[in-house]
Amino acid sequence: MDTGQANVHRQNGVALWRQIADRIRASIANGDYDATGKVPPEFTLAAQFGVNRHTVRSALAALAQEGIVRSVQGRGTLIERKERLNFPITRRTRFSEGIGDQAREKEGLLLHSAQEPASTDLSARLRIPEGTPVIRLETLRKADHRPVSRSTTWFPADRFGGIEEAYSKSGSITVAFRMLGLSDYLRVSTEVTATHADGADLADLQLSPGAIILIARALNTDTEGVPVQYAVSRFPADMVQFTIEN
Amino acid sequence: MDTGQANVHRQNGVALWRQIADRIRASIANGDYDATGKVPPEFTLAAQFGVNRHTVRSALAALAQEGIVRSVQGRGTLIERKERLNFPITRRTRFSEGIGDQAREKEGLLLHSAQEPASTDLSARLRIPEGTPVIRLETLRKADHRPVSRSTTWFPADRFGGIEEAYSKSGSITVAFRMLGLSDYLRVSTEVTATHADGADLADLQLSPGAIILIARALNTDTEGVPVQYAVSRFPADMVQFTIEN
């Protein structure tokens, strides 16, 4: 669709090798090299981007570090991994079902949980008085053993006491809710923004610096419209896209 | 909500000053400095990020270049501009109404138009035979004289001949559709991804290199469900967020 044959820029605070790495990563995700299963030769890429071959090699080294490509002397640079998960955002958005069969193994890990008073912002979103106790879960989700999202999520403590255990056991919010007597819930709003990955993202999501993060801030309610969960989730932008079906 | 007190990273291909500029820009957009209307002193920022004061100065110089801050000797670094437009994505998403009163002046510019045969991908999305003529519009949207999106959008040529003129005159897709006899249309799907800004983005959207772009790929149909428009729009991520209300 978009050719994207824009050239690479100097003196912008982003090293050439990183810009090139980002471009190649995007091309791979886009399926541009599917015919061969290989990235074009270093020589060709260097000419294409108008840089020295060594600069391209730096870019490929970075991608190899991420596990996306593997260079083999004499053969070329092979594509190892190529994925972009699609997350449908609907009134009935659920993480695990959303992935569907895009991944064989799905995992939900509880990194940390705590009880705390609701901040001003949070209390407004959950429609509870400021300072009301809420349970905060820090979770990491994986698909086929690759981390795909890092979430911070809050629940009213009075209604969902013990949800940390329920989630820890089941690895699923949907199941945890069910264990606590909430059989159904609805996504009422989702805000989507994007930013550069910070240190925590790099560590948790196993990204390389300079990566882009998609952020979704979501509010779920029960069928009566009473807020039950507010979540801020961070996804690696090169692995994930959101789809909103109306 | 998220404190974001992650530190800055070295040797990642992204210059420290750029990482710091991005962080400060985000803090400004987030309203962190609203109390004073000023960015903290260079000394303080340097300590906060663990870098030399000169490095912070480079970051602030970049933000000044973007018109976001203005440094005044003796006083400090004043915040000039602070905006993040919100775009609701619903079944009845329209650009101009979506912005609503978030901007006083709204503009839609036609950069270029052409007629071309539909590609494989496009024909599938618009549900027309491959190669069927489509009209492509390249548009730029502004709010209060600042560019907020750069779109490429396609229409079936047989049904919407002359839409380039209609858009050019009105600066609005909604109005252009109406001029061609389509009084109503619906957003059926939107895909959201993010990437680094490329050269064209930098030029068209007046961004500084390294900026992040939110990409929305949208399909609109008439009330009968027949596709009438497919659009790929690019938004500066630090100025825009999407909201999906279910």
Place this chain on the structure above:
DNA sequence: TATGGTTGTCTATATTAATAGACATTTTGG
């Protein structure tokens, strides 16, 4: 098995990014 295409490694050099320190200049507020 020879050859062309490809990645791996090495040396050298120039430019950019980052640190460090000192001091000048300007504004604000007591």
Place this chain on the structure above:
DNA sequence: CCAAAATGTCTATTAATATAGACAACCATA
């Protein structure tokens, strides 16, 4: 008006980034 708190400017040094060229090592295949 003075002092504190800012930003502005200058010099010097080190580390990271990028270019350039040459050649070795390896793989596929004709």
